[in-house]
Every structure is written in C-alpha cells, then in structure tokens.
Amino acid sequence: MHNMLSANLKLSDKKIESEIENFLSSTQRKHWDDLIRNIENANGIFYKKFLYIRNPLAKYISHYNTLQKKGKSIWKNINEDIYSLSSIAYTFNFLYKNLNQNAKTVLLGNMRSDDIRSFLFELEVIECFFRSEAQIDFIDYENKIENGQTYDFLINMNNREFEVECKYKEYDSKRKLTRPTMYLLTDSIMKEINFQEFNCIVSFEFKDSLTKNYYGQKEIIEILKNKLSSNIWEKTEYKDFYLEIIPISFNMVLDTSEKVRDTIKPYYLPNNHFFSLCTDKNNFFIRYQSLKKDELADGIYESLKKTPTQFSQKRAGIIFCHIEGIYSEDWTHLKDKGDLYNMTKYFLFKNEYNFIHSVIYSSKPEPKLNENLSHCKKHILTFKNPHTNYYNEYDTKDLMNILNLD
Numbered sequence: 001m002h003n004m005l006s007a008n009l010k011l012s013d014k015k016i017e018s019e020i021e022n023f024l025s026s027t028q029r030k031h032w033d034d035l036i037r038n039i040e041n042a043n044g045i046f047y048k049k050f051l052y053i054r055n056p057l058a059k060y061i062s063h064y065n066t067l068q069k070k071g072k073s074i075w076k077n078i079n080e081d082i083y084s085l086s087s088i089a090y091t092f093n094f095l096y097k098n099l100n101q102n103a104k105t106v107l108l109g110n111m112r113s114d115d116i117r118s119f120l121f122e123l124e125v126i127e128c129f130f131r132s133e134a135q136i137d138f139i140d141y142e143n144k145i146e147n148g149q150t151y152d153f154l155i156n157m158n159n160r161e162f163e164v165e166c167k168y169k170e171y172d173s174k175r176k177l178t179r180p181t182m183y184l185l186t187d188s189i190m191k192e193i194n195f196q197e198f199n200c201i202v203s204f205e206f207k208d209s210l211t212k213n214y215y216g217q218k219e220i221i222e223i224l225k226n227k228l229s230s231n232i233w234e235k236t237e238y239k240d241f242y243l244e245i246i247p248i249s250f251n252m253v254l255d256t257s258e259k260v261r262d263t264i265k266p267y268y269l270p271n272n273h274f275f276s277l278c279t280d281k282n283n284f285f286i287r288y289q290s291l292k293k294d295e296l297a298d299g300i301y302e303s304l305k306k307t308p309t310q311f312s313q314k315r316a317g318i319i320f321c322h323i324e325g326i327y328s329e330d331w332t333h334l335k336d337k338g339d340l341y342n343m344t345k346y347f348l349f350k351n352e353y354n355f356i357h358s359v360i361y362s363s364k365p366e367p368k369l370n371e372n373l374s375h376c377k378k379h380i381l382t383f384k385n386p387h388t389n390y391y392n393e394y395d396t397k398d399l400m401n402i403l404n405l406d
Contacts, residue, residue: 003142004135004156007094009087009127016086017074020064023089025131026096027111032061044187046275050179054115088120091127095138103141112307118168121322122152125166132401138266139163151310151317152362157400160391162316162357169323177273177289181212186275186286192221195277195284198228199250200289203235203287205242210288225275253280296323297339301347308353314355316390318400323363340381348385358396359383 002311009017024032034140035058039051052059063081067074074082096107110119140150153164157380189195190201202224205209211217223238233245247269254260254276264274265287272289300323344359361381382396391399 004137004154005098006135007130009090009094009130011086013075013078016078016082019086019093020074022093024061026093027108031112032058033065036062036065041200044183045190046183046186047180050183054117056120057085057088057116087122087127091123091130095126095141100142100216102143103138106141108145117324118166118322121168121320122166125164125320126153128197128311129153129157129269129400132157134400151312154315155318155400160316160399162318162390162399163311164318164320165307167307167319167321169300169303169321174295176209176292176294177206177288178210178212181210182273182275182288184212185210185217186277188217188221189224189286190277191227195230197221197280199248199254199283200228200233201246201248201264201285201287202228203242203244203246203267204289205235205244206288206290207240207242208292209290211240248283248285250281250283254278254283255280284286297343300340301343304343304347304359308356311355313355315355316388316399317355318357319359321361323358323361341383344383348383348387351387354385354387354389356385357390357399358385359387360396 035055039048039055039058042051044049045147060081063079064074064085066228067077067082092107092111096104099107110116110122113119126136134155137144137154137156138152139154140152143150151163151165155162155164160264168332175355204220220241223243227233227236227243227245235242235244252259254263260276260278263283266275267285267287269287269289269295274286275288276287277284300304300321304319304321307319308317345351348359357383361379363379384396
C-alpha cells in the first residue's frame with residue numbers, strides 16, 4: 001500500500017512571511033546567513049554572481065533579510081525574488097511536515113548543498129504535479145526501495161499510475177568554455193587592466209578550451225596588456241588562442257538591455273559568450289569563443305542512459321531532464337531532428353526500454369550576469385516512446401497535464 005500525498009499549494013500573500021520564517025527555522029537561518037556572507041566575501045564580481053546562480057535561494061533570502069532589516073512589510077513588497085522564495089518554502093515546508101524522518105534528512109541535506117539547482121528542479125516538478133491534483137509517493141526521499149530500484153516519485157493522476165525520475169544536467173558538461181574559467185579570467189582582467197581607458201571588444205578565439213590554471217590565465221592577461229598598449233589590434237595567433245581587439249565608438253551609456261544588444265549584435269558569433277565591463281564613460285566588452293564544437297548531446301546522453309535501471313519496469317516510466325543554461329541557439333540545434341532528437345530516438349528505440357513512456361526536456365537560460373539583460377522563457381520538449389508498453393494510446397500531454405513548467 002503506497003502512502004500517497006496530495007496538496008493544494010495556493011498561498012495567500014499575507015501568509016508568505018510565516019511560511020518563509022518556518023522554512024528558515026527548519027533549514028537553520030544561520031546556514032543561510034553564513035552562506036550569504038561567504039558569497040559576499042568571494043573574490044571577483046563575476047564569480048560572486050556565479051555563486052548566487054548556483055544557489056539562487058541565497059539571493060532571495062538576502063533580499064528578504066534586507067526588507068526585514070528595513071522594517072518593510074513582506075507581503076506589500078512582493079517581487080520575483082520573494083515570490084520564488086515563498087513558493088519554494090511552501091513546498092519544502094509541506095514535505096518536511098508530512099514525510100518520514102529519512103525524507104527529512106534528505107530534504108535538509110539537499111537544501112544545504114552549495115549547488116541546489118537540481119533539488120530546486122525536483123521541487124518544481126513536485127509543485128507542478130500537486131497543482132495538477134496528482135497524488136505523489138516519495139519513493140527516493142523516503143527510501144522505499146522496490147526490487148533494488150529507487151526512482152524519484154510514484155504518481156497517481158487521472159486514475160493512471162506512473163514512475164518519475166528527474167535528471168539535471170550541468171550547463172558546463174562537455175563544454176569547451178566553462179563558466180568558472182571565463183569568470184575567473186574576466187575578474188582578473190578587471191583587476192589587472194585599466195579597461196576604463198578603452199572602447200573596444202576584446203575577442204578571444206580558443207583553439208580548444210580555456211585553461212583555469214592561474215599561471216596560464218596570467219600569461220593570457222600579459223598578452224592582452226601588451227596588445228592593448230600596442231598599435232597592433234588585428235587578429236593575432238598565439239599558442240592556444242587567437243586574440244583580436246575590435247575598436248568601437250562610445251556614443252552613449254549602455255544602460256538598457258536594448259542598447260547592449262544593439263551594440264554587440266554586429267559582433268555576435270555562434271556559441272560566443274559576451275561579458276560587459278562598460279561604465280558610464282566607456283564601452284569595454286570581452287567575447288569568448290571556442291573553435292571546437294561543444295558535445296552537449298553526449299553529456300546529456302551520459303546521464304540519460306543510466307536512468308532506466310532506476311525504474312521498477314512494472315509501470316510507465318517518465319524521465320524529466322532539465323538541461324541547465326542552454327542558449328537559444330543551442331536549443332534550436334538540439335531539437336527539431338538535431339542532436340537531442342537523434343539521441344533520444346536512439347535511446348527509446350531499445351526494446352528493453354519499452355516501459356519508458358516519455359522523456360521530457362526542459363531548459364531555461366541562466367540569469368544574465370548583466371542585470372540589465374532579461375532572460376528567456378523556459379523551453380519544453382517532449383518525446384513519447386513509440387514502442388511503449390504502457391498508456392500507448394496517450395501522448396505525453398494527454399497522459400499528464402503538467403507541461404507548463406514555469
């Protein structure tokens with residue numbers, strides 16, 4: 001007999017503060033205070049923002065603490081940060097109250113991780129199922145092993161039962177240019193170079209990847225220093241990269257996302273990464289690009305191919321896979337009979353995986369490091385297994401009505 005939970009997670013504005021306070025009490029307010037302090041004390045502007053991306057709750061709680069210190073009403077000052085925090089807190093509080101002790105330990109451990117994005121994705125999926133009036137049995141959280149298999153959730157919805165496994169794929173998996181290495185170099189450039197004196201785009205084209213080695217990056221900065229101070233700004237080949245300085249004019253302060261986009265649009269290349277170090281007196285950009293192709297689909301498949309062993313195979317299996325931080329151009333390439341389509345088709349074609357009904361991919365670009373730049377809406381892509389043994393008469397959207405992940 002399965003212990004199924006259902007919940008109505010509608011939260012009134014005036015109860016938001018009490019839910020957040022309950023959440024901070026359960027997860028220990030000191031943990032969040034220490035985490036926020038450590039992030040704020042981190043070296044480097046870009047790296048600090050990256051740490052907040054890895055743990056967005058720290059950013060939300062920091063804003064919440066600021067409102068409290070100023071004596072402002074929480075429910076009268078609801079913004080996106082407070083709404084996101086309260087939504088996560090409400091779901092977490094419900095689970096923490098209603099699940100067993102093993103689940104409480106798992107929930108606390110996940111919430112106190114340095115990088116909590118995969119756990120937040122699971123909470124998002126849970127919330128979507130609850131909103132759709134589904135009943136959930138928390139197999140993994142409550143350590144309910146069935147024939148050696150432990151999938152995440154058992155769902156009962158519209159008198160249909162299916163198993164769900166959530167996968168979260170790192171942005172940097174199989175990428176030639178990872179964010180920490182780019183942030184590290186960008187922060188070092190800000191410290192070592194008087195970028196306020198120049199109006200230009202510094203363009204790096206790496207033959208393969210960007211080193212995270214301190215001395216390797218220091219050598220790159222010395223090369224950049226010399227090039228900026230010389231009259232030779234055209235593209236030059238070095239051992240591991242090409243470097244070009246592209247002069248641009250300073251006509252106005254780039255204080256809106258539209259102005260930034262219009263400025264860099266003529267210089268935008270496929271799969272490049274732009275960093276803005278612009279001030280109110282000059283425009284200085286850094287453009288990073290690797291000449292080697294990122295093998296994004298390979299990284300996704302490595303995670304996907306391990307998933308079937310987690311299902312009982314007695315019911316329909318659904319795989320939710322969130323691919324974190326995919327750019328719009330990457331998503332276009334991955335879907336529509338691209339790498340993701342071909343890889344998933346190959347995966348589902350195997351007869352031993354006929355118990356899997358669907359694979360659902362979602363992706364949402366990371367918040368831009370420049371706060372003036374908006375981010376795109378989440379992408380959703382579904383693949384139904386044409387050979388599934390369960391609910392073959394239903395498409396994914398008909399089997400469940402939660403494909404509006406926001």
